[in-house]
Amino acid sequence: MENNKIAVGLDIGTTKIVAMIGRKNEYDKIEVVGIGKAKSLGVKRGVVSNITQTIQSIQQSVDEAESVSGLKIDEVVVGIAGQHIRSLHHSDYITRSHADEVIDDSDIEDLVNQVHKLVMLPGEEIIHVLPQEYKVDSQADIKEPIGMYGGRLEANFHVVVGQVSSIRNIGRCVKSAGLGLNEITLEPLASASAVLSQEEKEAGVALIDIGGGTTDLAIFKDGIIRHTAVIPFGGNVITDDIKEGCSIIEKQAELLKIKFGSAWPGENKETEIVSIPGLRGREPKEITLKNLSKIIHARVQEIIEHVYLEIKNYGHETAKGKLIAGIVLTGGGAQLKHLRQLVEYITGMDARIGYPNEHLAGDSDDALSSPSYATAVGLLMEGLEKKDKEVETIVEEKEVVEEEVFKPEEKTIEIEEEPVKAEEPKPKLKKKKSFLEKFTESLKDFLDNAE
Template sequence: MENENIAVGLDIGTTKIVAMIGRKNEYGKVEILGIGRSKSLGVHRGVVNNITQTIQSIQQAVQDAETSSGMKIDNVMVGIAGQHIRSLQHSDYITRSDSDEVIDEADIERLCNQVHKLVMLPGEEIIHVLPQDFKVDGQAEVKEPIGMYGGRLEANFHVVVGQVSSIRNVGRCIKSAGLNLSAITLEPLASANAVLSREEKEAGVALIDIGGGTTDLAIFKDGIIRHTAVIPFGGGVITEDIKEGCSIIEKQAELLKIKFGSAWPGENKENEIVSIPGLRGREPKEITLKNLSKIIHARTVEIIEQAYLEIKNYGHEEQKKKLIGGIVLTGGGAQLQHLKQLVEYITGMDTRIGYPNEHLAGGSDDETTSPTYATAVGLVLSSLNNQEKEQQKKQEKQVEDTEESDTETIEEPTKAEEEKEQPPKERKRFLDKWAEKFKEFLDNAE
C-alpha cells in the first residue's frame, strides 16, 4: 500500500467476512475509506473448517473494499476468535542481577518471555500475554514499574491461549488470498477498542460481542483487561431455533428474526401474525409474533446467562471487583429488539448498546457505525495505533542518533521523556516480535 498511514482490518466471522480500510484524519478520528463484505462460507463458530471457501470469501470482501476505496490492499490485521480460545491468570517473577539499576523495558520483556515458556496443553499456543499489575520487592499494585528500583519484579498476567491448528489455518487463508498478515489480535480486544471509553474501562465494564457463531466477552477494570472468554454460540443458533420451531428455511428464519424478532415475548399481542411464502406450490405459513418472540427469548436467555456466569467467575459480586460501568452489548446480535431490557432484567446491571462511532470521523455512514462492524473498526484502530507507535519509535531513534554528539545536559530531559513513553511502546514491541515469530512459523509450515 502506497500510503503508510492507511490500515486494513479483516474480521473473519462465522456469518460474514469484512475488510475495512481506514486512516486517521487531522483531528485523530478514523475515516473509513472503503468497506467490503462477503458471506462467510467456510467458518463454523469462529473456526475455519473449509479453507477453499474461506479464501474465496476473503478475496471477495477484499475486492469489494478495494473497489469502493480505489486502493490496493497488501497488509491486513486479523482478528481471531472461536470456541478454541481460552484464557487463564498466571503470576511470575524475575530476580534482577543489579538492584541498583532502575527497572527498564528489557526486564519487562524478560518477564513476558518467561510467561511465553509456560507449558500448554498439546496443540495449544499462547496468543497474548497481557500484564495486569506488577509487584516490586513486595510493593503491590504497581501499574508501571519502569524507572523504579528493585531486585525482584513480579507480575500478574492474563494469558490468552488458542489452538495452533486453528491459528495456522487462518494464517494459511490470508496468505493464499494474496495478503500479508501484519498482526493478529483477539477479537474481543478489538471490539473493546472500538466501543468502550477510557472512563468505562477504569470504572469496570463487561463487553459482550454477540456474533453469528460465537459470543465474545472482555472484562475491564481499572483500565486493565481482567478476563476474556469465547462462548461457542451466538445469533446463528437463534436463527436455527426459528427455522426448526417454525418449519421454514434458514433464509426466511434470518429475515424473520431481523424484521420482527424481539427478545421480550410480552411485547407482542396474540393476534399479531406474519405470513411466510410457502415453498414452490405450497400454501403460505402463518406465524404469530408471540411464538417467534418465545423462541428467540429462550435462546437469548441462555446466551446472556452463559455470559453472566463468566462475569460472576471473574468476581463481579465482590465489592473490589464490581463493574460500575455495567455491560456494553455489541456485534450483529446486539441489534435484536428489547435485548438491552432483557440483559438488565437478568443481570441487574446497567446496559447499553455499543456503537463504534466514538473514534470515527463525523461523516461516517450509518452502516459503518452499526454494532455489526465493531470488530472491523476495532481492528483498523489497533492497526493505526501500531503504525503510530512504529513511527514514534523511528523518530525517537533519529533523535537519539542526532543527540549523541550533544552535551549531557541536553540528554537528561530526553531520557526522562523516553522513560515516560516506554511502557506502551514496550508492550507493542513484544507483540511485534510474536507476530514475526508467527509469520516465520507460517512460512516454515509451507
Template structure:
C-alpha cells in the same frame, strides 16, 4: 496514495467477512475510505473449517473494499476468536541480579518471556500475555514499575491461549488470498477499543460482543483487562432454532429474526401473525409473533446466562471487583429488539448498546457506525496504532543515525539512550507466525 498512509482491518466472522480501509485525520478520528463485506463461507463458530471457501470470501470482501476506495490492499490486521480461545490468570516473578539499578524495560521483557514458557495443553499456544499489576519487593498494586528500585519483580498476568492449528489456518487463508499478515488481535480486545471509553474501563465494564457464531466477553476494571472468554453460541443458533421451530428455510428464519424478532415474549399479542410464502407453490405458513419471540427468548436467555456465569467467575459480586459501568452489548446480535431490557432483567446490571461511532470522523457513512462493524473498526484502529508505532520507531532510528553521522551522541533519557519502541510479546509472536507461514509451503 501509498499503503503507508492508510491501514486495513479484516474481520473474519462466522456469518460475514468485513474489510475496512481507513486513515487517521488531523483530529485523530478515523476516516473510513472504503468497506467491503462478503458472506462468510467456510467458518464455523469462529474457526476456519474450509480453507478454499474462506480464501474466496476474503478475496471478495477485499476486492469490494478496493473498488469502493480506489486503493490497493497489501497488508491487513486480522481478528481471532472462536471456541478454542480460553484465558487464565498467572503470577510470576524474577529476581534481579542488581537491585542497585532501576527497573527497566528489559526486566519487564524478561518477566513476560518467562510467562511465555508456561506449559500448555498439546496443540495450544499463548496468544496474548497481558500484565495486570506489578509488585516490587512485596509492594503491591504498582501499574508501571519502570524507574523504581527493587530486587524482586512480580506480576499478575492475564494469559490468552488458542489452538495453534486454528491460528495457522487463519494465517494461511490471508497469505493465500494474496495479502500480508500485519498482526493478529483477539477480537474482544478489538471490539473494546472501538466501543468502550477509558472511564468505563476504569470503573469496571463487561463488553459482550454477540456475533453470528460466538459471543465474546471482555471484562475491564481499573483500566486493565481482567477476564476474556469466548462462548460458542451467537446469533446463528437463534436462527437455527427459528428454522427448526417454525419449519422454514434458513434465509426466511434470518429475515424473520431481523424484521420481527424480539427477546421479550410479553411484547407481542396472540393475534399478531406473519405469513411466510411456501416453497415451490406450497401453501404459505402462518407464524404468530408471540411464538417467534418465545423461541428467540429461550435461546437468548441461555446465551446471557452463560455470559453471566463468566462475569461471576471473574468475581463481579465482590465489592472490590464490582463492574460499576455495567454491561455494553455490541456485535450484530445486539441489534435484537428488547435485548438490552432482557440483559438488565437477568443480570441486574446497567446495560447499553455499544456503537463504534465515537472514533469515526463525522462524515462517515451511517452504516459503519452500526454495532455490526464494531470488531472491524477496532481492528482498523489497531492497524493504525501499529503503523503509528512503526513510524515513530523509524523516526527515532533515523534521528539517531543523523546525530551519529553529524558526530553527536544520541540524546539520552535518564541513563538510557532513545531506543526502539519495545515490542510487545504479542508482536514477537506474530513475527514467529509470519516466519512459519513463509517457510511452510
C-alpha cells in the same frame, strides 16, 4: 508516507468477513476510506472449517474494499475468536542483576518472555500475555514500574491461549489470499477498544459481543483486562431455532429474526401474524409474532445465562470485582429488539448497546456505526496504533543517527551516507518488539516453512 498511515482491519466472522481500510484525520479520528463485505462461507463458530471458501470470501471482501478506496491492500490486522480460546491467570517474577539501575522496557520484556515459556496443553499456544498489576520488591499494586528502582520485579498476567491449528489456519487463509499478516488480535479486545470508554474500563465493565457463531466476553476493571471468554453460541443458533420451530428455510428464518424478532415475548399480541410464502407453489405459512419471540427469548436467555455465569465466576459481586459500568452489548446480535431490557432483567446490571461511532470521523457513513462493525473498527484502530508506533520509532532512531552523523568538518560527505546509516539501527527496533509482534513473526515463519 501517506500510505504508511493507512491500515486495514480484517474481521473473519462466522456470518460475514469485513475488510476495512482507514486512516487518522487531523482530529485523530478514524476516516474509513474503503470497506468490503462478503458472506463468510468457510467459518463455523469462529473457527475456519473450509480453507478454500474462507480464502475466496477474504479475497472478495478485500477486492471490494480496494475498489471502493482505490488503494492496494498489502497487510492486515486479523481478529481471532472461536470456542478454543481460553484465558488463565498467572504470576511470575524476575530477579534483576542490576538493582541499582531503573527498570526499563527490557526488564518488562524479560518478564513477559518468561510467561511465554509456560507449558501449555498439547496443541495450544499463547496468543496474548497481558500484564495486570506489577509488584516491585515488596511494593504491590504498581501500574507502571518503568523508571523505578528494584531488585525483584513481579507481575500478575492475564494469559490468552488458543489452539495452534486454528491460529495457523487463519494465517494460511490470509497468506493464500495474497495478504501479509501484520498482527493477530483477540476479537473481544478489538471490540472493546472500539466501543468502551476509558472511564468504563476504570469503573468496571463487561463487554458482550454477540456474533453469528460465538458470543465473546471481556471484563475490564481499573482500566485493565481481567477476564476473557468465548461462548460457542451466537445469532446463528437463534436462526436455527426459528427454522426448526416454524418449519421454514434458513433465509426466511434470518429475515424473520431481523425484521420482526424480539427478545421479549410480552411485547407481541396473539393477533400479530406474519405470512411467509410457501416453497414451490405450496400454501403460505402463518406465524404469530408471539410464537416467534418465544422461540427467540428461550435461546437468548440461555446465551445470556452462559455469559452471566462467566461474569459471576470472575466475582463481580465482591467489592474488588464490582462492575460499576455494568454491561455493554455489541456485535450483530446486539441489534435484536428488547435485548438490552432482557439482559438487565436477567443480570440485574445496567446495560447499553455499544456503537463504534465515537472513534469514527463525523462524516462517516451511518452504516459503519452499527454494532456489527465494532470488531472491524477495533482491528483497524489496532493497525493504525501499530503504524503510529512504527513511525515514532523510526523518527527516534533517525534523530539518534543524525546526531552521530553531523560532524561540522565532514558535513557533505556524511549527508550522502545518511540514508545508509539511517538503516543501521534496525537491531534497536527489534528490541522494542512486543510479544505480539514476535508471535505474529513466528507464525509467519511457520507459514513460510509450511510451504
